[in-house]
Amino acid sequence: MERQLEYVLRTVEERGVRFVRLWFTDVLGFLKSVEITPAELEVALEEGMTFDGSTIEGYSRIQESDMLAKPDPNTFELLPGGDPDAPVARMFCDIQMFSGEPFHGDPRHVLKRNLERAREKGFTFFVGPEMEFFYSRTAERIEPLDNAGYFDHTANDLGSQLRKQTVLRLEAMGIPVEYSFHENGPSQHEIDLRHTDALTMADNVMTFRLVTKQVAQDLGVHATFMPKPIAGAFGSGMHSHLSLFEGDVNAFHDPGDENGLSKVAKHFIAGLLVHANEIVAITNQWVNSYKRLIPGYEAPVYKCWARNNRSALVRVPLPKQGKSDSTRIEFRAPDPACNPYLAFSVMLAAGLRGIEEGYALPAEATDNIYALSDAERLAEGISALPGSLRDALDSMENSELMAEALGEHVFENFLINKRREWTDYKAYVTPFEIDRWLGAL
Amino acid sequence: MIERKDLALVFPDPPPSMLARTLDLAGQRWKAVANASVAMQAEPAEGWTGAIVCADEDPEGAFALCRTLRKGDARVDSILLLVSGAQLHELEHRDDLFDDFCLSPFHPRELEARFRHLLFRAGRGESPELASYADLVLNFETYQAAIDGKPLDLTYMEYELLKFFLTHPGKVFTREQLLSRVWGYEYYGGARTVDVHVRRLRAKLGEEHANLIQTVRSVGYRFGQTRWPGAGDRVQDEG
Numbered sequence: 001m002e003r004q005l006e007y008v009l010r011t012v013e014e015r016g017v018r019f020v021r022l023w024f025t026d027v028l029g030f031l032k033s034v035e036i037t038p039a040e041l042e043v044a045l046e047e048g049m050t051f052d053g054s055t056i057e058g059y060s061r062i063q064e065s066d067m068l069a070k071p072d073p074n075t076f077e078l079l080p081g082g083d084p085d086a087p088v089a090r091m092f093c094d095i096q097m098f099s100g101e102p103f104h105g106d107p108r109h110v111l112k113r114n115l116e117r118a119r120e121k122g123f124t125f126f127v128g129p130e131m132e133f134f135y136s137r138t139a140e141r142i143e144p145l146d147n148a149g150y151f152d153h154t155a156n157d158l159g160s161q162l163r164k165q166t167v168l169r170l171e172a173m174g175i176p177v178e179y180s181f182h183e184n185g186p187s188q189h190e191i192d193l194r195h196t197d198a199l200t201m202a203d204n205v206m207t208f209r210l211v212t213k214q215v216a217q218d219l220g221v222h223a224t225f226m227p228k229p230i231a232g233a234f235g236s237g238m239h240s241h242l243s244l245f246e247g248d249v250n251a252f253h254d255p256g257d258e259n260g261l262s263k264v265a266k267h268f269i270a271g272l273l274v275h276a277n278e279i280v281a282i283t284n285q286w287v288n289s290y291k292r293l294i295p296g297y298e299a300p301v302y303k304c305w306a307r308n309n310r311s312a313l314v315r316v317p318l319p320k321q322g323k324s325d326s327t328r329i330e331f332r333a334p335d336p337a338c339n340p341y342l343a344f345s346v347m348l349a350a351g352l353r354g355i356e357e358g359y360a361l362p363a364e365a366t367d368n369i370y371a372l373s374d375a376e377r378l379a380e381g382i383s384a385l386p387g388s389l390r391d392a393l394d395s396m397e398n399s400e401l402m403a404e405a406l407g408e409h410v411f412e413n414f415l416i417n418k419r420r421e422w423t424d425y426k427a428y429v430t431p432f433e434i435d436r437w438l439g440a441l
Numbered sequence: 442m443i444e445r446k447d448l449a450l451v452f453p454d455p456p457p458s459m460l461a462r463t464l465d466l467a468g469q470r471w472k473a474v475a476n477a478s479v480a481m482q483a484e485p486a487e488g489w490t491g492a493i494v495c496a497d498e499d500p501e502g503a504f505a506l507c508r509t510l511r512k513g514d515a516r517v518d519s520i521l522l523l524v525s526g527a528q529l530h531e532l533e534h535r536d537d538l539f540d541d542f543c544l545s546p547f548h549p550r551e552l553e554a555r556f557r558h559l560l561f562r563a564g565r566g567e568s569p570e571l572a573s574y575a576d577l578v579l580n581f582e583t584y585q586a587a588i589d590g591k592p593l594d595l596t597y598m599e600y601e602l603l604k605f606f607l608t609h610p611g612k613v614f615t616r617e618q619l620l621s622r623v624w625g626y627e628y629y630g631g632a633r634t635v636d637v638h639v640r641r642l643r644a645k646l647g648e649e650h651a652n653l654i655q656t657v658r659s660v661g662y663r664f665g666q667t668r669w670p671g672a673g674d675r676v677q678d679e680g
Binding site: 003004006007008010011014015073074075076077078080124126171172173174175176194195196197200245247248 | 583584585592594595596597598599600616617633634637640641642644645
């Protein structure tokens with residue numbers, strides 16, 4: 001640790017860094033940032049920065065409001081794109097109580113705790129998310145920049161330029177990008193991040209959202225991760241490619257299996273399917289999230305798995321020949337407006353539960369699940385995901401798995417916050433009602 | 442900014458291909474010159490780190506160059522002379538013109554060792570806090586890295602991994618070896634962490650230099666070119 005601190009302090013000095021931003025995350029996944037000068041850095045690294053936790057969503061009660069943000073020197077990184085003469089750096093923080101204990105409401109701590117549980121079983125958890133988002137001319141309403149579609153190569157348009165800039169800036173920050181392209185919706189884009197360990201990836205998703213928004217903002221455009229900004233168009237998902245490794249070995253791979261899937265992988269998938277209802281409140285945490293999870297837009301609705309069927313909740317992509325290491329499963333429910341620390345935590349917890357309990361994997365769904373009738377789906381044992389935030393919260397509230405994975409503090413605070421969102425939404429008179437019924441009734 | 446004083450002068454221009462290859466593999470930057478006046482014009486601001494002069498083809502030109510390099514303007518402290526066995530008698534009365542010599546044809550590792558030792562004695566070798574390979578330089582004291590003179594923005598672990606690679610060029614390491622020697626402690630990512638960091642390093646080194654770190658299929662990684670040509674490493678370039 002000493003050398004890491006020295007590395008940070010020395011680099012700040014050598015590179016003439018003017019400000020260091022200390023980042024952390026509230027329970028909903030909003031990025032919080034405290035800016036300090038190099039003069040304060042040494043103390044912050046050694047003792048942590050005091051802040052008032054009662055002002056952070058889902059953090060503390062008033063009587064225990066003072067907390068410490070302790071920077072993780074491993075995450076020290078210079079931020080590209082600013083004034084080269086006055087560089088700015090950032091570090092992610094772990095939140096502590098004054099007693100020095102980790103704060104259980106800190107989403108980063110929740111993920112660390114879940115990763116620790118995986119590690120006790122000999123597993124490390126890797127995630128590669130596909131980040132989808134829309135560009136809009138304004139944040140007031142959705143105004144796409146174009147009307148292009150999937151993989152369209154649009155000549156020199158603003159959206160593609162923004163996406164290219166974003167990819168370059170991410171790479172400069174050591175966040176490698178696998179693919180990026182124009183998605184199905186108007187002004188909808190996708191940037192796929194190369195898989196990495198879940199903690200780094202959760203940090204990367206936070207950085208990714210900020211970089212994407214900043215690059216757009218520099219040219220007066222708004223980037224949004226809202227799951228379903230346009231009714232009738234594709235929504236934005238965060239399909240997450242998941243794998244477990246045992247040391248160097250991909251624990252999901254079994255060359256002897258016809259699909260190349262190990263028992264571990266099969267139990268993990270079964271865990272996701274069994275507990276899907278309980279975890280979607282976290283992976284799809286907004287009222288709006290459930291407007292994406294409807295038939296017809298390649299978003300998952302039914303709980304089943306398949307190899308090459310994009311309507312399934314869990315897809316098993318075929319690894320390229322000879323690339324057994326890339327064996328993985330794709331959980332297609334999450335949207336990019338989730339809290340990545342909590343989302344990765346609950347996906348892992350559901351999968352691990354499947355492994356611990358040895359859940360049996362149901363048969364692969366072969367037909368287009370949407371084309372089946374309700375009775376046919378029932379016959380195949382395929383049921384649907386919660387249809388609304390309220391249904392999802394009900395499932396979560398009754399889940400002992402979720403209370404354990406999130407810890408009591410986050411579990412309670414999240415439910416309180418989200419019940420409030422649902423109550424507000426329920427009381428809201430929507431344009432839908434006015435358009436349809438004001439005149440007629 | 443990291444200062445470098447590591448450009449070696451080489452004669453003749455072009456030098457024998459074996460010499461060029463040996464220097465490239467050793468990560469030694471070099472520039473070939475055809476005669477003394479070119480040597481003076483092309484001298485870098487911080488001076489030549491040393492010179493390797495081949496006398497076997499053009500002994501007159503070679504000794505003339507050495508004489509110039511010994512005099513004031515373009516003075517070079519470390520001159521390694523390459524001579525053939527038949528030329529050894531020509532060294533008589535010319536001991537002032539060179540600091541050490543090597544028989545041609547030479548053994549690459551002997552030439553590399555002799556030249557490195559000359560630089561060390563002249564105090565112009567790599568100082569303990571500075572290491573370089575081709576266009577990449579690391580300063581261990583300030584923890585800064587630069588490529589083509591441009592600073593690299595690295596995280597602590599990226600810096601540590603690059604430092605390990607740079608100080609062990611040409612050798613192949615497995616992921617487990619890298620993890621235990623660079624990280625040295627349990628890490629959330631496990632052995633795959635190494636792949637992830639290599640990708641990040643390659644992204645930061647930029648397209649042009651990304652292949653400094655080579656993937657050796659089903660083994661691990663190697664920094665720089667292999668020291669054992671013909672050993673048959675199966676090298677795969679990853680994007």
